[in-house]
Amino acid sequence: MHPVLKAGFALDPRIEADTQPVIWLGLCELRVMNDRRWPWLVLVPQRLGIEEVHDLTPxxxxxxxxxxxxxxQALKRTTGCTKINTGALGNIVRQLHVHVIARNEGDPAWPGPVxxxxxxxxxxxAxxxxxxARLKAAL
Known part of the structure; x- marks a missing residue:
């Protein structure tokens, strides 16, 4: 993480507690949900006070x-999953974050939500x- 690029941005403590940092992409910090049942990534735009996609500049x-x-695309290549679920709900954690989850027919929650x-x-x-490391290589 590049603290100087954060410009006062603070990650919601619930996201910080549930995820681990992977890589800085530009606008977003990419984090991985610490739940091995599903390859589950979270993108967090590094902008203050943003709750909705439409709150961002164009x-x-x-x-x-x-x-x-x-x-x-990188997650699909890395995991070989059959479906990618992407969503920004924010009902509990208001800070804008986007979930990207690899799914497969027959996974424990299929076809429902995780x-x-x-x-x-x-x-x-380990x-x-x-x-x-595999995800970073795919990016």
């Missing part, structure tokens, strides 16, 4: 779209490191 909206697509399903299974540190 240039930032374009950048978010570009980065979301780039991450989705939110609130079962009990989180944290990555072993597995998390390996997943992040």
């Amino acid at each position: 240039l930032d909206q374009a950048m978010l779209t570009f980065e979301s697509n780039m991450v989705a 939110w609130g399903y079962g009990v989180r299974e944290s990555y072993a540190p 597995d998390l490191h390996q997943f992040c």
